Amino acid sequence: MAASFPEGFLFGAAVGAHQVEGGNTNSDWWWWEHRDGSPCVEPSADACDFYHRYRDDIAMLAGLGLNSFRFGIEWARIEPAGGEFSTAQLDHYRRMLDACHEHGVTPILTFHHFTLPIWVHELGGFADSRFPQLFERYCERAARALGDVIGYACTINEPQGLGWSGYVLGINPPGVKGDQRAARRAADNLLEAHRLATPAIKAHTKAPVGVTLAIPDLQYEDGAEPGHSGFEVESEVNDRFFDLARGDDFIGVQTYTRIRIGPEGPRSPGADWSGVSRELHETDEVTQMGYENYPRALGGAIRRAWKSTGGRIPILVTENGIATIRDERRIAFMAEAMDEVLKCLAEGIDVRSYIHWSLLDNFEWVFGYTPRFGLVAVDRQTFARHPKPSARWLGEVARSGKLPTSSGAL
Numbered sequence: 001m002a003a004s005f006p007e008g009f010l011f012g013a014a015v016g017a018h019q020v021e022g023g024n025t026n027s028d029w030w031w032w033e034h035r036d037g038s039p040c041v042e043p044s045a046d047a048c049d050f051y052h053r054y055r056d057d058i059a060m061l062a063g064l065g066l067n068s069f070r071f072g073i074e075w076a077r078i079e080p081a082g083g084e085f086s087t088a089q090l091d092h093y094r095r096m097l098d099a100c101h102e103h104g105v106t107p108i109l110t111f112h113h114f115t116l117p118i119w120v121h122e123l124g125g126f127a128d129s130r131f132p133q134l135f136e137r138y139c140e141r142a143a144r145a146l147g148d149v150i151g152y153a154c155t156i157n158e159p160q161g162l163g164w165s166g167y168v169l170g171i172n173p174p175g176v177k178g179d180q181r182a183a184r185r186a187a188d189n190l191l192e193a194h195r196l197a198t199p200a201i202k203a204h205t206k207a208p209v210g211v212t213l214a215i216p217d218l219q220y221e222d223g224a225e226p227g228h229s230g231f232e233v234e235s236e237v238n239d240r241f242f243d244l245a246r247g248d249d250f251i252g253v254q255t256y257t258r259i260r261i262g263p264e265g266p267r268s269p270g271a272d273w274s275g276v277s278r279e280l281h282e283t284d285e286v287t288q289m290g291y292e293n294y295p296r297a298l299g300g301a302i303r304r305a306w307k308s309t310g311g312r313i314p315i316l317v318t319e320n321g322i323a324t325i326r327d328e329r330r331i332a333f334m335a336e337a338m339d340e341v342l343k344c345l346a347e348g349i350d351v352r353s354y355i356h357w358s359l360l361d362n363f364e365w366v367f368g369y370t371p372r373f374g375l376v377a378v379d380r381q382t383f384a385r386h387p388k389p390s391a392r393w394l395g396e397v398a399r400s401g402k403l404p405t406s407s408g409a410l
Contacts, residue, residue, distance in 0.1 A: 212252030
């Protein structure tokens with residue numbers, strides 16, 4: 001196994017724009033959080049006020065020893081009405097990118113992280129035939145303004161699940177349940193959106209461009225056969241993105257757990273997709289999200305992405321982490337997950353980053369602010385930041401390029 005991470009390896013943390021910025025009032029998620037009967041346990045409101053506090057947050061990240069930061073831009077701010085682009089908002093995001101460079105931090109910019117402008121939602125959202133071209137236009141305009149200061153560009157965050165969540169489960173906008181045809185249209189449109197957006201972005205930047213995919217480590221047990229659970233449907237969509245990604249500059253790998261498939265179907269904790277529980281209970285076996293506590297899933301996800309893209313597309317780990325109120329457990333989770341990265345490197349897999357989810361305790365969609373993924377706690381009243389021991393632990397790994405010999409027990 002590789003004893004240390006290679007020179008130039010990116011160690012960082014991530015946030016999603018809507019989850020931390022606050023006041024994203026022109027988005028479909030703001031509508032979704034406030035509509036009658038919303039499954040969201042609470043609205044995003046001011047979130048972490050990152051929109052105004054980004055300079056201090058980037059300085060904090062760099063001060064911890066991390067050398068990369070993955071964050072997003074908000075389509076709903078940049079194009080608040082169809083064809084109407086905000087120079088002021090593009091300038092705001094440029095200042096964020098500049099702040100990264102000022103602190104020696106490589107910015108990994110995400111163009112789309114779940115949310116849509118409300119006007120795109122009203123046209124039909126992901127399932128509408130116009131979506132790919134509208135997304136291409138937005139990406140071209142944003143890249144034209146920002147491209148020279150982007151480190152890496154991610155087109156769409158976890159597109160494989162957006163159709164299933166929004167049109168079958170109904171836990172994301174537009175909140176439709178059981179419409180698998182619409183979910184398939186959304187998946188097709190998201191594939192086309194990535195295909196169109198990639199050259200639109202590359203026309204204005206030298207930064208590598210790719211897509212980030214949620215890739216749970218699917219493990220089939222004896223007697224199990226492939227079926228049509230939500231995880232397997234997403235896996236099939238991932239296969240289509242892997243084929244498309246063979247022409248990209250990198251593939252972003254994001255995983256949090258494994259899913260064991262038995263003869264009767266998925267049997268891991270958290271594998272029941274029939275609904276979203278408002279009660280989050282962490283135990284020794286499961287995280288706050290109800291996922292099996294299995295950090296070594298990251299190795300399986302990396303190996304799948306590497307093999308599925310032909311063993312030649314660089315891998316960025318763009319999200320990995322655990323929702324827990326026990327920070328010592330977060331440290332142990334990262335240690336095991338990053339040990340898997342070292343094993344993959346020793347196998348000859350071209351892995352170039354470990355980006356932890358997330359920098360801040362933030363708005364976790366329908367679950368609100370209860371899940372604690374962050375390296376940094378955020379006071380919900382004052383927005384004061386409080387780095388946890390896990391933040392300093394990851395910073396030390398980044399400085400040394402090595403895992404400590406002992407990181408505690410899960």
